[in-house]
Amino acid sequence: MSEGTANIWRNGLWDNNPGLVQLLGLCPLLAISSTTVNGLGLGLATTVVLLVTSAAVSLLRSALAPEIRIPAFVLIIATTVTAVDLVLQAWLHDLSRTLGIFVPLIVTNCTILARAEAFASRRPLAAAVHDGLAQGVGFAAVLILLGAGRELVGHGTILADLDLLLGERFADFSVQVLPFDSGLLIALLPPGAFIGLGLMVALRQHLIQRSQPEPRMVREHEEPAQS
Amino acid sequence: MIPSNAAWLVLALIGLAAAIALAGLNELTRERIDQEQTARAMSAVTGMLPADSYDNDLLDDSTTLSIAGFERVAIVYQARMAGEPVAAVIDVTTPRGYSGDIRLLVAVDAGGTVLGVDVLEHRETPGLGDRIESRRSDWLRQFVGRSLNDPEPAGWAPDRRGGEFDTLTSATITVDAVVDAVRRALEAFESRDERLFSDPQAMRDST
Structure with missing residues (x-):
């Protein structure tokens, strides 16, 4: 892996993570992260959308005059999201019922427009694909961790309803970690999502400050798009 | 530019x-x-009725039923054995949930006794109202065997509001909506017009 690619991945997963640093796409992040499986499902869908849009925007970048750039991005993103939504409805019907309105809402996830504008429209295909994947995986990781934490505190389980994602065989895959049926309710409600994300951001800051006393500048010299 | x-x-x-x-x-x-x-x-x-309790094609034998107080009409799937009505599954949607519509399936036998209730769709609060789901608690089972006279009309309410049905903690509105919807479905079934369980052939001709 070349230096540049490694950097792209470090940006997506840690230095410039969309969920923990850029704090983009909070609406789906907070609304869907009530269980591990929901987080996993939306994380995968968002990653696919990021990958496809980054690749498409990078391929088209020389044809896109600056004045039609943003409408073209929006068009590409909306098309990709609609396609993902249709595929989910057709082949993962139960999951698409769980994720409900939030798959169409990936359209409004500003991470995607931000990556198209700040990265994919300026870089060659390979770099853009890596960036889309890295940002998607970084976003999905936050969704899954937050979902696991909230599910653990709220239900006492991990990976409940995995069958929605992977089929009947996984119906009994869930692990009852803590011995209660209904736990701390606030973890499942919207405030729990904010508190959980806040704790994760704080933990990340803590880890960074412990490793080096001076707060480090964010590596990427680019303005995240306004959401 | x-x-x-x-x-x-x-x-x-x-x-x-x-x-x-x-x-x-x-x-x-x-x-x-x-x-x-x-x-x-x-x-x-x-899934609402035992497969051997009827011999017609349940899904092909449906009609509509207007529910007093609800804008949306319910769909009634009519189960028959040798042409005789044995039971019905009522697909009813109540707008009175805590956060929007709750769609229920209510199975009743021909005499108006509840055989079972299931929740098809809802948007109730996770961890509170969603305990009405049969996979999360046994709450729905208490409707089995009930009918319009059991309990008396005043008893068709959550026990928090003086009725006979258990209330799920912090989900009184949800519980009230479901109890109310089941009662209305039973009332509509009881006072059914003659279209319900009319001759299947006649019905098919009219549609």
């Missing part, structure tokens, strides 16, 4: 390509999505 003609053309081409791609994908998935939706609805309805 006014976009140049070339820029407009590029944008138009992208739009065209997007439209073609989506139309193709829609064509490809439409049939499967329909099948998935029907299959889900079918298994939910047939």
